[in-house]
Amino acid sequence: MTLQVAATGRLTSEQVRSALRAATLAPSTHNTQPWLFASGPGGIEVRADPDRILPVADADRRELLLSCGAALFNLRAAIHACGVHPVVTLFPRRPEPDLLAVVRPVGGASVDDRLARLAREIPRRHTNRSPFSTEVVPPAVVGLLRHAAELEHAWLPRLDHGQVAGLKELVRTSHRIQMNDPAFVAEWQRWTARDRSSRDGVPMSAGGTPPAGDAWVLRDFGTRAAGSLRPGPAPEPLVVVIGSFGDDHLDRLRTGQAMQRVLLTATALRLDASFISQPVEVAHLRERLRVLLGGGVWPQIILRLGHGSPAAPVPRRDLEEVVVAPTLLTA
Numbered sequence: 001m002t003l004q005v006a007a008t009g010r011l012t013s014e015q016v017r018s019a020l021r022a023a024t025l026a027p028s029t030h031n032t033q034p035w036l037f038a039s040g041p042g043g044i045e046v047r048a049d050p051d052r053i054l055p056v057a058d059a060d061r062r063e064l065l066l067s068c069g070a071a072l073f074n075l076r077a078a079i080h081a082c083g084v085h086p087v088v089t090l091f092p093r094r095p096e097p098d099l100l101a102v103v104r105p106v107g108g109a110s111v112d113d114r115l116a117r118l119a120r121e122i123p124r125r126h127t128n129r130s131p132f133s134t135e136v137v138p139p140a141v142v143g144l145l146r147h148a149a150e151l152e153h154a155w156l157p158r159l160d161h162g163q164v165a166g167l168k169e170l171v172r173t174s175h176r177i178q179m180n181d182p183a184f185v186a187e188w189q190r191w192t193a194r195d196r197s198s199r200d201g202v203p204m205s206a207g208g209t210p211p212a213g214d215a216w217v218l219r220d221f222g223t224r225a226a227g228s229l230r231p232g233p234a235p236e237p238l239v240v241v242i243g244s245f246g247d248d249h250l251d252r253l254r255t256g257q258a259m260q261r262v263l264l265t266a267t268a269l270r271l272d273a274s275f276i277s278q279p280v281e282v283a284h285l286r287e288r289l290r291v292l293l294g295g296g297v298w299p300q301i302i303l304r305l306g307h308g309s310p311a312a313p314v315p316r317r318d319l320e321e322v323v324v325a326p327t328l329l330t331a
């Protein structure tokens, strides 16, 4: 049976479906897909799914908000691609922290062609954990990524050699701490190495090759244990931190949108990307990273960018599982 979604404002019900499908292609921690959507005649609600919080890795819901922010960015871009302007209100009802945003597609307002173009990149973006080639990412490209973050009210600082070395050390330390924490490992294992039929979690096929020598430590999603892949070369990829100027729920939801704008901009520039979240998931090391960056921004996400081998898409839940009845936009 096909899910019925209401036509919304200037969008037909088929356009709403395709925008929601685009939203579900956003990245999320361990592919938890911690979002719910509702569409009514007044617009589309974006909600956090409290059943998909990671109590160990993400007790304060920071990464849940980043993931939902990424889904919201995809939704905005997909609506612009329909030639319609989405008016977005973040946290429209203060006492309801799970109601993250309402998106009202309106007529008459301008359509942002840059967002419409980024919408085309949504199905092409996949987390790529393979080793990256030695090809250097040019400074002009880094400038475009920085601009993408700034357009969404976030900051992508320029890192000097000392900061990169300090960050690499923080990654190693935080990875060790997490791998020695049985609660973290148990939670991580629940969401990884899922069987083929699973519509969430990270399948083994999405794991990369083991890093060699002094490379950045990436999470192992199963392929290394299988022993089927040899270590790849260990060139220096571009590693960037995206930070926010505050660290409350609103800042995090905004930074999730910035993260996705950076990722889709990178995809448009034919760059691959993966995440290195260990230092921002361990509270005292996140604080050290903040100091390393000069103390002005809250580090929210760390990305590795470069040119890897092709990465396959990982599954998503069907719309039927993530679309619920609206609570706010009933009229």
Ligand SMILES: Cc1cc2nc3c(=O)[nH]c(=O)nc-3n(C[C@H](O)[C@H](O)[C@H](O)COP(=O)(O)O)c2cc1C
Residues within 6 Å of the ligand: 025, 026, 027, 028, 029, 030, 031, 063, 066, 067, 070, 125, 126, 127, 128, 129, 201, 202, 218, 219, 274, 275, 276, 277, 278, 301, 313, 314
């Ligand atoms: C906030 C956040 C943190 C993430 N952290 C990591 C990470 O530390 N290591 C990793 O390999 N992938 C990480 N990911 C990537 C997810 O595992 C990935 O988005 C998910 O499996 C869906 O796959 P896709 O991005 O290819 O669509 C993170 C994603 C998000 C949104």
